[in-house]
Amino acid sequence: MNVATAKTEAAVFFRRFLIALVRIAVGARSEWLGCTPKPTRRIYFANHGSHVDTVAVMAALPWQVRRRTHPVAARDYWGKTKVHRFIAETIVRAVLIDRKPEPGTNPLEPVERLLERGQSILIFPEGTRAEGDEVAEFRSGIFRLAQRFPDIELVPVYLDNLRRILPKGSMLPVPITCTARFGAPLRLQPGEEKAAFLGRARAAVLALDVTRPVPAAPVDNSQAVRP
Amino acid sequence: MKETLFGVLAGIVVLLALASLVGAVLEHRATKPESIATVRNLNARTRSWWVMVLVVGGAILAGHTATVVLFAILSFMALREFWTLTPSRRGDHYALFLSFFVVLPYHYYLLAIEWYGMFIIFIPVYAFLLLPAVATLMGDTNEFLARSAKVQWGLMLTVFAISHAPALLMLDTGVPSALLIVYLIIVVQLSDVFQYVWGKLIGKHRFSPNISPNKTIEGLVGGGLSAILVGTMLHRMTPFSPLQAAAVSTVIVVAGFFGGFVLSAIKRDLKAKDWGYIIEGHGGVLDRVDSLTFAAPLFFHVTRYWFTS
Structure with missing residues (x-):
């Protein structure tokens, strides 16, 4: 066995181990409310509560979908050491991007290349793990991807309870069950402004939080399904 | 002790086989959509009972640890x-x-x-x-x-x-403690099963629509009495005389009922139907052991106070 295959074998083993661990530790249940798990090219976008959530979404996906879905992770964190890189790139099959890119470069380029090859991605548009119980405003990356690939389905994902499992700043997990809820896909509408689209995308994620009271303000929930 | 335990477990397996058979016949004969759904749920529950009996029975046979x-x-x-x-x-x-x-x-x-x-x-x-x-x-x-x-x-x-x-397992009552655990589980779980069956067969008057819409007075009385009857007949597993076994079973059944009831009230407060999803047809672990939460401490202390040397 040569070095490359040994590394792949190790990655497969660690990946299975990690997914089994997450399934036991947090349940990683999936509820498909607005779409079905299809291995088509998609952009999954989710709220971000803890380090576990990338693996939680991956564990919640059926393997046919999982094997072609790549989480987008921050290079400044996951590229820090060789171990970080191995976990992110080889085990989780993540694609690393720069959160603070050099002027004139396109930080989303590696993501776009994957989408062009027909792969799916998973992004956390809040950019960083949120501090409180709120879902932060979305950054513009998802808007640019929606512009660049207008025919791709954007699937909102809400991760329940993750913030309670491993809050920011804590190393001690609490084994509460996590559910990943997949909502109805959205697309960029013709002529839709950036702010409107980002607001709509965020509302679609929030609408999947079944514990949240329905907002009084007229938010466009037409694309999301409430169970 | 092993013979008694094996005998009891064999009895449960025969009962479950019977339940599976009846379930298969009912599924074959059901025509209305809502009765098909009820029978499917019943059969899912029976399948889960097989798993639960294997797991709990296996652990008890394997020993204290x-x-x-x-x-x-x-x-x-x-x-x-x-x-x-x-x-x-x-x-x-x-x-x-x-x-x-x-x-x-x-x-x-x-x-x-x-x-x-x-x-x-x-x-x-x-x-x-x-x-x-x-x-x-x-x-x-x-x-x-x-x-x-x-x-x-x-x-x-x-x-x-x-x-x-x-x-x-800590109690020294003169009979093997593993049998007492099996006895408690049989009476408390049969009480739930009998309440379900009696409720489905002749249930009319709802006991408390706010907390447990499926609980009926007919189910409670019929199910409770049936479980007490079984608990009395199984007195040889225990240090109790038949009369004492009837009294202890009554304690288990009443406590178990309120355990399920209190846990349901908490569920309603939290706006949930089931505690979890891990046991097909039943919900979560807590849906299955809810009656045990109240029955176990009472059974333990009754036994410890009056029946240990």
């Missing part, structure tokens, strides 16, 4: 279901971590080494004082009293109360 470990795992899963539905704040994080990874294992360790004095006060006294103290360190006073109460309730119901079933 396996029994204690099994109940520790059940407590862990029940506590997780409790906290998945019960809201908590950032300030509860360390109290929850300690509940799962320190209080629960240590409580079952005390059970395993049979240190009764510490076992019986550890959660009601020491965890009760320690966990709110830890929570204050986080500095969040928002709903502090309610949050502390939830932490304590979670432990009392899912760890302290449930552990009284394996705690029967």
